[in-house]
Amino acid sequence: MKAGVFDSGVGGLTVLKSILDANMFDEIIYYGDTARVPYGVKDEQTIIRFSLEALDFFATHQVDILIIACNTVSAYAIDVMKKHTSIPIVGVIEPGVQALKNKISNKDDPILVIATKATIASKQYQNKLQLNGYTSIQSLATGLFVPIVEEGIEDENILKASMQYYFSSIKQTPQAIILGCTHFPLIAPSIEKFFAHKSILIHSGEAIIDYLWKNYQIAPNTTSKQAKLDLYASSDVLALQKTAHKWLGINF
Numbered sequence: 001m002k003a004g005v006f007d008s009g010v011g012g013l014t015v016l017k018s019i020l021d022a023n024m025f026d027e028i029i030y031y032g033d034t035a036r037v038p039y040g041v042k043d044e045q046t047i048i049r050f051s052l053e054a055l056d057f058f059a060t061h062q063v064d065i066l067i068i069a070c071n072t073v074s075a076y077a078i079d080v081m082k083k084h085t086s087i088p089i090v091g092v093i094e095p096g097v098q099a100l101k102n103k104i105s106n107k108d109d110p111i112l113v114i115a116t117k118a119t120i121a122s123k124q125y126q127n128k129l130q131l132n133g134y135t136s137i138q139s140l141a142t143g144l145f146v147p148i149v150e151e152g153i154e155d156e157n158i159l160k161a162s163m164q165y166y167f168s169s170i171k172q173t174p175q176a177i178i179l180g181c182t183h184f185p186l187i188a189p190s191i192e193k194f195f196a197h198k199s200i201l202i203h204s205g206e207a208i209i210d211y212l213w214k215n216y217q218i219a220p221n222t223t224s225k226q227a228k229l230d231l232y233a234s235s236d237v238l239a240l241q242k243t244a245h246k247w248l249g250i251n252f
Contacts, residue, residue: 001027006032006069007030011181020227051068115181
């Protein structure tokens with residue numbers, strides 16, 4: 001079975017890692033729209049247009065299922081994309097909400113959603129959490145984290161200053177934090193440290209494995225060889241490969 005994984009840049013590699021570790025597919029095509037990242041500051045129609053162009057890219061590779069590793073695309077474009085193809089398309093928002101439900105049973109526990117400006121403005125996470133009965137939800141657009149990850153900045157002082165800027169208004173330590181952008185798991189240790197390791201982090205890359213099994217009967221496989229992986233980018237594929245080597249330990 002061949003899967004496509006689409007992200008606006010390199011953040012989707014966090015979802016790709018979970019899929020590779022679970023060994024769910026024979027072949028995976030990853031495409032990062034690195035020339036136009038980030039999507040999280042763009043308007044809805046632009047996000048949809050870019051997403052449909054990505055759909056055209058995957059059509060030439062004849063994938064059996066398309067996994068949208070970008071929360072912003074998941075928030076705005078999946079419904080439109082589904083109208084243009086018969087290929088199953090899976091986003092990361094519903095798996096993320098399901099993962100939180102599996103870990104947080106007290107509906108009054110404080111929940112923090114961090115994501116890009118566009119994802120927060122869509123209210124997809126907030127609305128789905130409220131529909132599931134959660135009563136204490138705070139959402140923050142933390143867009144600075146995206147370029148920090150994309151640029152590979154590892155200076156702890158920069159991260160600390162950015163988190164202080166965003167999180168200083170939070171009065172109550174959240175019981176759970178939804179990492180509503182696939183870039184954010186790459187700075188998860190710093191986020192955990194900021195909240196004194198008292199918050200459960202919800203990572204959609206981990207959540208999507210369970211979601212694919214329960215909804216599409218695609219099971220992890222511990223016996224077959226690892227999937228064949230091809231990486232594509234709209235700009236500087238060598239930089240994407242270098243980042244993938246660093247994060248995934250794969251040579252290209």
